[in-house]
Amino acid sequence: MAVGFHITAAILMLAFAIVYASDPSPLQDFCVAIGDADADADANVFVNGKICKDPKVVKPEDFFFQGLNKPGSLSNPLGSNVTQVNVNQIPGLNTLGISLARIDFAPYGLNPPHTHPRATEILVVLEGTLLVGFVTSNPAMNMKNRLFTKVLNPGDVFVFPQGLIHFQFNNGKTNAVAIASLSSQNPGVITIANAVFGSDPPISPAVLTKAFQVDNNVIKYLQSQFWWDNNYP
Numbered sequence: 638m639a640v641g642f643h644i645t646a647a648i649l650m651l652a653f654a655i656v657y658a659s660d661p662s663p664l665q666d667f668c669v670a671i672g673d674a675d676a677d678a679d680a681n682v683f684v685n686g687k688i689c690k691d692p693k694v695v696k697p698e699d700f701f702f703q704g705l706n707k708p709g710s711l712s713n714p715l716g717s718n719v720t721q722v723n724v725n726q727i728p729g730l731n732t733l734g735i736s737l738a739r740i741d742f743a744p745y746g747l748n749p750p751h752t753h754p755r756a757t758e759i760l761v762v763l764e765g766t767l768l769v770g771f772v773t774s775n776p777a778m779n780m781k782n783r784l785f786t787k788v789l790n791p792g793d794v795f796v797f798p799q800g801l802i803h804f805q806f807n808n809g810k811t812n813a814v815a816i817a818s819l820s821s822q823n824p825g826v827i828t829i830a831n832a833v834f835g836s837d838p839p840i841s842p843a844v845l846t847k848a849f850q851v852d853n854n855v856i857k858y859l860q861s862q863f864w865w866d867n868n869y870p
């Protein structure tokens with residue numbers, strides 16, 4: 638019985654090691670990223686994350702970003718703008734498993750349904766009113782993907798668990814501003830509509846008509862709608 642327990646424990650530990658899902662822990666105080674251009678200059682070598690700069694030449698600016706007080710431009714079809722502050726803006730975030738974003742919304746602006754493959758998000762509303770929500774992953778037989786939704790006012794905080802599809806919609810008549818913190822130096826984003834209808838090259842309409850159970854013309858229309866922005870954050 639004791640042997641059985643130890644084997645079970647060992648298998649469980651192995652399983653946890655394999656499914657460990659957030660950024661790996663740093664093995665030194667910091668590992669300030671070298672710009673991709675510098676790192677790739679001599680060899681086409683890529684590591685999981687970014688190569689560390691010599692700590693002797695690291696400076697305060699490597700941990701610094703300014704301008705998050707400024708709203709992003711809202712003159713786009715969605716009426717929202719995400720200003721990202723991740724390892725690409727602050728090289729000192731490399732290996733630290735955390736990042737930030739400012740999200741601006743025009744009245745009725747939308748940060749459309751998307752997921753962050755590598756991060757949980759915690760969002761605080763500073764101004765305005767947001768209707769937010771996330772949907773659970775595929776449920777057990779005969780059940781539905783469950784929506785968790787809430788209307789947020791200034792000071793309200795909401796969590797979007799890692800990998801789940803979520804959105805934020807300004808349902809008020811004034812601009813809204815939120816700050817999101819994410820549990821990865823490089824959370825990534827998959828905007829559902831862009832990925833499915835705006836890929837390059839496009840996914841075959843034969844696949845999408847079957848997947849969405851709609852007419853070919855509907856798919857052609859949606860694919861034509863999403864040409865404009867294949868990389869919306």
Ligand SMILES: *[C@@H]1O[C@H](CO)[C@@H](O)[C@H](O)[C@H]1NC(C)=O
Binds near residue numbers: 710712717719
């Ligand atoms: C977001 O705002 C920045 C700064 O104003 C601007 O450069 C960028 O084009 C905007 N993005 C979108 C999608 O509107």
